[in-house]
Amino acid sequence: MTPAQLWSAILSLPQLVLMGLIRLYQVTISPILGPRCKYYPSCSHYGLDAVRVHGALIGPVLAAWRILRCNPWSHGGIDDVPAKGSPLFRRRQETSTETAVSLSTP
Amino acid sequence: MFDTIMYPLEWCVANIMVAWHWMLTAVGLPSDSGAAWALSIVGLVVTIRILLIPLFVKQIKSQRAMQLLAPEMKEIQAKYRGKKDQASKEAMQRETMALYSKHKTNPFSSCLPILVQAPIFFALFRVLNYRIEGVDEAKPIGMLTEELAVEAHDATIFGAKLSDSLIGTWGDGDPAAIIVSIVLIIMMVATTFITQHQITRKNMPASALEGPMAQQQKVLMYALPFIFVITGPNFPVGVLIYWTTTNLWTLGQQYYVIKRNPTPGSEAEKAYKAKQAEKAKRKGQVIEGTSEDVTTIEAPEPRQRQQPKKSGTRSQRKKGSASPNQQPKDSQDKTSADEGEKKDDDD
Numbered sequence: 001m002t003p004a005q006l007w008s009a010i011l012s013l014p015q016l017v018l019m020g021l022i023r024l025y026q027v028t029i030s031p032i033l034g035p036r037c038k039y040y041p042s043c044s045h046y047g048l049d050a051v052r053v054h055g056a057l058i059g060p061v062l063a064a065w066r067i068l069r070c071n072p073w074s075h076g077g078i079d080d081v082p083a084k085g086s087p088l089f090r091r092r093q094e095t096s097t098e099t100a101v102s103l104s105t106p
Numbered sequence: 107m108f109d110t111i112m113y114p115l116e117w118c119v120a121n122i123m124v125a126w127h128w129m130l131t132a133v134g135l136p137s138d139s140g141a142a143w144a145l146s147i148v149g150l151v152v153t154i155r156i157l158l159i160p161l162f163v164k165q166i167k168s169q170r171a172m173q174l175l176a177p178e179m180k181e182i183q184a185k186y187r188g189k190k191d192q193a194s195k196e197a198m199q200r201e202t203m204a205l206y207s208k209h210k211t212n213p214f215s216s217c218l219p220i221l222v223q224a225p226i227f228f229a230l231f232r233v234l235n236y237r238i239e240g241v242d243e244a245k246p247i248g249m250l251t252e253e254l255a256v257e258a259h260d261a262t263i264f265g266a267k268l269s270d271s272l273i274g275t276w277g278d279g280d281p282a283a284i285i286v287s288i289v290l291i292i293m294m295v296a297t298t299f300i301t302q303h304q305i306t307r308k309n310m311p312a313s314a315l316e317g318p319m320a321q322q323q324k325v326l327m328y329a330l331p332f333i334f335v336i337t338g339p340n341f342p343v344g345v346l347i348y349w350t351t352t353n354l355w356t357l358g359q360q361y362y363v364i365k366r367n368p369t370p371g372s373e374a375e376k377a378y379k380a381k382q383a384e385k386a387k388r389k390g391q392v393i394e395g396t397s398e399d400v401t402t403i404e405a406p407e408p409r410q411r412q413q414p415k416k417s418g419t420r421s422q423r424k425k426g427s428a429s430p431n432q433q434p435k436d437s438q439d440k441t442s443a444d445e446g447e448k449k450d451d452d453d
Contacts (some may be wrong), residue, residue, distance in 0.1 A: 028337075031330055034302050036215045040203035043217045070217040072164035077207025078200055 038076025115229035140263030272339035290346035297353035
């Protein structure tokens with residue numbers, strides 16, 4: 001193993017730890033709580049993807065923002081992790097567009 | 107750093123407990139009794155859950171429109187009938203979720219409220235394990251003075267201290283603490299299971315009970331007691347009391363909803379309607395009257411929101427709301443097709 005490889009392995013460690021923690025939550029605590037997420041993919045699944053795609057720094061921020069959005073005032077729906085390079089916190093269009101459209105349908 | 111994050115939460119938890127303890131002693135319970143301290147944990151649950159009631163009310167309201175999407179839900183189910191591969195399962199879940207958000211309704215209660223409670227639960231864990239200790243070891247916080255912390259530490263309920271855990275007392279061979287812990291663990295498992303069962307089996311529309319996610323949850327629900335058998339022995343008696351009480355509160359809340367305000371399309375709603383019909387029959391009223399009443403309260407309002415300009419004149423609209431189920435099917439299909447087109451345009 002070259003030093004560069006070792007270095008990248010160390011750097012990806014926090015990411016793996018976070019993903020492990022989310023998996024742990026999914027198999028232990030999540031079943032106790034039952035299905036409750038309003039979104040697809042669910043918050044924990046989203047968090048897992050977010051950390052996998054965006055790493056241990058941005059991933060958790062995205063996940064936290066998602067959990068804050070998964071509240072009784074939201075309407076849920078489809079909400080995938082933004083692809084790498086695309087804007088992270090853009091206003092989601094699904095619900096708002098649908099609402100606007102259904103209001104303006106003649 | 108972790109201690110700094112937890113400090114304000116522990117402060118809140120300790121102060122709420124001391125406040126309840128003060129009230130309970132004012133009512134006449136001995137200050138150093140286990141009952142006063144155990145009930146102050148119950149009081150902590152009551153305080154938190156009362157604060158969370160607005161969230162609960164909002165959640166119930168967002169489930170009201172579930173009935174309206176039944177036709178579209180049936181279409182989705184028909185589309186994926188018999189398809190068992192992973193991709194179809196995911197696509198079906200996606201479409202179902204998109205349908206919920208389109209109608210601004212959702213059978214699920216959302217993640218935030220439970221995650222708000224998790225740190226409180228953890229703070230209580232820490233208060234019981236590290237702050238409420240014997241003389242010289244107690245760490246006072248807020249109104250929880252050293253004196254009170256020692257008192258809470260020495261207080262026993264049926265012979266068990268609030269900070270005793272099954273793992274901690276097993277070696278000592280103190281039978282009272284072991285029995286209390288085991289009884290509480292069993293109660294915690296039972297109440298969690300019943301709550302789960304009640305919410306998923308009774309108060310979810312049939313559509314939300316189908317699909318791979320629901321199936322997986324069902325399996326996990328039955329595996330749940332085993333998880334508690336592993337984690338339970340680590341919990342101090344006080345935490346077990348907290349968990350059991352919060353489950354009982356949830357159970358009560360759900361019972362109220364199931365009896366008075368069931369989710370449209372669920373098993374609980376069928377029972378509710380049957381009961382209403384029976385009541386009406388006993389009073390000599392017309393049965394259809396009551397059942398129609400239920401639909402007219404729920405149906406017209408979101409329907410108008412969905413397509414307000416279509417309804418035409420006021421009298422026409424009235425006529426429409428009187429028979430909400432007789433809406434021609436093709437007009438609905440047309441609307442959704444229009445929406446699809448519109449959406450593409452917008453993008």
